[in-house]
Amino acid sequence: MVNWPGAYRYLHRLNVPVRGDERRSIEVHLGYLRVLVAFFALVAYHFDLPEPRPHQQLVTLLLAFFLLHSLCILLWVRLGKVNSLVIGYIHATDMTWSPLVTFFSQGPSYPFVPLYSFAIVAAGIRWGRIEGLLTAVGGGSALVIEAILLRGTVVGNFESNRLLIRCAYLFALGFFAGSLGESEKERKAESAVIRRTLAKIGGEHSISAILESLFRELVNLFDASQIALVTHERETGRVYLWQMSTRPRRDARPLPREILGDDRFAYLLPDHPADFFCEQLAGGSIRLRTPAPRQKAQIQQEPMPALPRSTEHPESMLSLAISLGENWHLRLLLMDARVGRNAAQELAFARTLFEQAANSLYGVYLLRRLRARASAIERARVARDLHDGAIQTLISAEMRANVLRRRAQKMCPEIAPEIHSLETLLHGEVMELRELMQQLKPVDLDPDQFIDHLADHVDRFRRDSGISARFVCTAQEVTLSSRACRELLLIVQEALVNVRKHAHAGEILVSFGRQDGYWCLSISDNGVGFGFEGTLAGAELMKSAKGPAVIKERVANLGGELAVSSAFSGGAQLLIRLPQKGYLAHGR
Numbered sequence: 109m110v111n112w113p114g115a116y117r118y119l120h121r122l123n124v125p126v127r128g129d130e131r132r133s134i135e136v137h138l139g140y141l142r143v144l145v146a147f148f149a150l151v152a153y154h155f156d157l158p159e160p161r162p163h164q165q166l167v168t169l170l171l172a173f174f175l176l177h178s179l180c181i182l183l184w185v186r187l188g189k190v191n192s193l194v195i196g197y198i199h200a201t202d203m204t205w206s207p208l209v210t211f212f213s214q215g216p217s218y219p220f221v222p223l224y225s226f227a228i229v230a231a232g233i234r235w236g237r238i239e240g241l242l243t244a245v246g247g248g249s250a251l252v253i254e255a256i257l258l259r260g261t262v263v264g265n266f267e268s269n270r271l272l273i274r275c276a277y278l279f280a281l282g283f284f285a286g287s288l289g290e291s292e293k294e295r296k297a298e299s300a301v302i303r304r305t306l307a308k309i310g311g312e313h314s315i316s317a318i319l320e321s322l323f324r325e326l327v328n329l330f331d332a333s334q335i336a337l338v339t340h341e342r343e344t345g346r347v348y349l350w351q352m353s354t355r356p357r358r359d360a361r362p363l364p365r366e367i368l369g370d371d372r373f374a375y376l377l378p379d380h381p382a383d384f385f386c387e388q389l390a391g392g393s394i395r396l397r398t399p400a401p402r403q404k405a406q407i408q409q410e411p412m413p414a415l416p417r418s419t420e421h422p423e424s425m426l427s428l429a430i431s432l433g434e435n436w437h438l439r440l441l442l443m444d445a446r447v448g449r450n451a452a453q454e455l456a457f458a459r460t461l462f463e464q465a466a467n468s469l470y471g472v473y474l475l476r477r478l479r480a481r482a483s484a485i486e487r488a489r490v491a492r493d494l495h496d497g498a499i500q501t502l503i504s505a506e507m508r509a510n511v512l513r514r515r516a517q518k519m520c521p522e523i524a525p526e527i528h529s530l531e532t533l534l535h536g537e538v539m540e541l542r543e544l545m546q547q548l549k550p551v552d553l554d555p556d557q558f559i560d561h562l563a564d565h566v567d568r569f570r571r572d573s574g575i576s577a578r579f580v581c582t583a584q585e586v587t588l589s590s591r592a593c594r595e596l597l598l599i600v601q602e603a604l605v606n607v608r609k610h611a612h613a614g615e616i617l618v619s620f621g622r623q624d625g626y627w628c629l630s631i632s633d634n635g636v637g638f639g640f641e642g643t644l645a646g647a648e649l650m651k652s653a654k655g656p657a658v659i660k661e662r663v664a665n666l667g668g669e670l671a672v673s674s675a676f677s678g679g680a681q682l683l684i685r686l687p688q689k690g691y692l693a694h695g696r
Contacts, residue, residue, distance in 0.1 A: 118448045119236055119290060121329050122297035124304075132190045135198070138230050139182035142202070145226050146175040149209070167212050174205050195234060202227040203243065207250040211257075224250075224278055232285030236293060240286025241279070248275035298457050301325060302464055309468045316350075318472070319362045322465045323352050326458065330426055332442035336415060337362070338375040340437040346589070347372040365667070366589050371416045376439050377427060380413060383459050385447055387424040388412050397447075399455040415441070426455070428462045432470045506534040539572060539608070555586040558593040559620070562600060566618050569604045575616060577604070582621030592686065595662050596629055602658050603631040603682055611635025611680065625688050626669075632681040637674035645671035656682070 150171040181198055188194075206223040224247035232240030255271050308321040323335045337350040352362040367375060385397045389407070396406045413425055422443035429439045440462055447454050509531040516524040559581050566579040586593070600618060607613050613635030620629050638654055649655055650664065655672040659682065663670040668686040 117238070118450065118454060119294055119297060121331075121448075122294065122301055123328060124297040124300040128190070131195070132185060134233060135185040135190050135195065136182070138233070139178070139185050142178040142226065143175070143182055145223065146171065146178040149223065150175055167209065170205075170209050170212065174209065177201065177205070199227065199231060199234070199243075202230060203246060203250075206247065207254060210251075211254050225281055228278060228282045229285045232282065232287075232289040234289070235286075236290030237283065237286035240282040240289065242282075244278045244282025247278045247282075251275055251278075294453075298460075301329075302461055305461060305465050306468050309465060309472060315469070315473070316362055316364065318469055319350055320352065322462075322469075323362060325461065326440075326442060327352075329458070330442055330445040330447065330454075332426070332446075333422070333444040335443070336441045338439040338441070340373070340376055340439075341435060342437065343435050347375060349375060374416045376429075376437065377413055377441075380427065382429040383427065383455055385424070385426045385445065385451055385455055386412065388422075397451045397455070399452050399459065405451075426458065428455075428459050430459070430463050430466055432466060436470065438466055502534055502538045506531055506538060509534055554590060555588050555593055558586045558588065558597070559583070561593075561597055562618065562620060565597065565600060566604070566616075569608075569616075573608050575608065576614060577616040577618065580617065580619040580621075582619075583627075586627075587688075588627060588686070592666055595666050596684070599629070599659050599662050599684065600631065602656065602662075606656055607631075607633050607635060611637075622688055623685075626685040627688055629684040629686075630681060632679070634679050637676065637678060637680045638672060640674050641676050643671055643673045645669065659684075 231243040426442040426445035513527040570577040613633035
């Protein structure tokens with residue numbers, strides 16, 4: 109793998125533009141320094157006039173114009189607009205004044221050679237190492253050209269060793285000033301990237317959207333083709349995978365999945381260092397680098413790490429691993445990543461960014477979990493109040509209406525239908541409140557309780573609604589996650605409510621089992637259907653306004669497949685399929 113020092117520059121990849129006020133501040137400080145340099149150069153020239161003096165008046169005039177030009181630039185940067193064109197012009201004039209003054213004084217042998225230092229230091233402060241070195245090379249080249257042009261003249265009486273030393277001094281100064289300037293800019297840019305990333309964490313954004321912003325920063329920084337986050341919850345042993353591909357669809361959000369196979373812990377790469385960058389070499393070996401600043405890259409005769417069951421074979425991989433408290437362990441993987449020459453610095457920053465973003469995200473997760481628990485407790489309290497208060501009162505009113513209707517049929521038959529209508533209305537309100545109470549109750553069940561909950565819910569629906577409802581299960585053991593079980597139970601609740609309100613059905617069949625490598629949940633009835641003939645499934649169903657919207661959203665969050673069948677002659681069916689093995693999406 110080729111490391112490009114210029115085209116793949118770390119400072120550019122951080123993608124933090126220089127603010128206008130910061131650019132102006134730099135130019136104002138350089139403007140004051142430029143005025144001082146020009147003033148002392150003019151004073152020094154008159155204190156120690158050179159012998160002979162063929163161009164004394166011209167040099168004095170040049171230094172005076174240099175001072176005047178420096179004052180004009182200072183006023184310009186303080187009062188006018190400072191942009192890239194202005195800065196380029198200022199730098200070009202700085203590079204022009206130095207050879208002009210030295211050429212007509214005593215060339216490379218005169219003390220005005222340090223005027224080049226100002227342009228070199230300014231380039232290092234403005235842009236960084238490469239620009240400082242290029243400016244130093246330009247200054248050294250100007251000195252060499254002056255030496256060639258002035259050789260043999262009265263003005264050009266100089267020593268070649270002094271020229272060599274001064275060129276070396278300019279080059280060393282360019283590297284030193286540029287390195288300091290670039291290092292400072294990198295630290296500021298890293299802080300800005302961290303602030304920019306953390307600012308997107310929190311609020312009402314989903315976990316998927318928050319992770320997407322973090323993934324985007326890391327993908328743009330290391331030009332990765334794919335990024336994956338593996339999370340291990342130690343308390344439950346569950347392993348989740350958040351994966352996002354950047355090519356060719358750069359608008360795809362991270363896809364969350366739960367790893368259910370026996371090799372789920374292999375995603376955490378337990379045999380590898382916490383943080384590393386490795387790249388494929390010829391012959392099948394890999395070069396391994398770690399954030400340790402003094403540790404050299406290691407050549408290892410082993411295959412490139414890869415995700416289990418992955419068909420892609422990356423040429424390089426960057427990995428970061430952290431722990432959140434005592435319960436969560438995270439491993440971040442970037443496929444086909446690229447790093448610059450200072451791999452240790454980039455790895456250290458990537459870990460800092462990942463660690464701070466993960467801690468902030470974990471805080472958001474805990475806060476939302478606390479809110480969810482508080483909301484569940486409040487919903488449970490409201491459900492109890494409904495059961496003990498409004499529902500009991502309405503049931504009592506319904507029973508009294510039933511007694512009045514029976515008496516009215518004997519004593520005053522003409523008002524019996526009205527009382528029956530009132531009784532039906534009260535019964536409907538009881539059903540509505542009971543369904544609301546079931547929705548308010550927090551649903552938290554384990555997979556081994558899932559079948560019993562489904563059967564109990566269908567049986568309760570049959571007793572309360574009077575509709576013939578049956579539940580059939582062909583599975584002996586359920587290996588779905590708790591979240592998937594909870595979502596499927598809510599889907600059944602929503603479907604039964606829809607049948608009671610809209611389908612006018614007399615019979616309902618709810619079935620659950622395994623088929624062709626999928627978990628299949630089916631809800632069918634003999635009601636009026638959905639108003640169309642045939643079956644809708646996949647993207648066609650999701651884009652259509654037909655079918656139950658809430659159920660379509662829940663199935664999509666589970667990463668499952670939904671098919672809706674309807675007939676004009678009567679009857680409808682919902683079929684939900686979820687992967688039985690391997691991965692299981694668990695929502696955004």
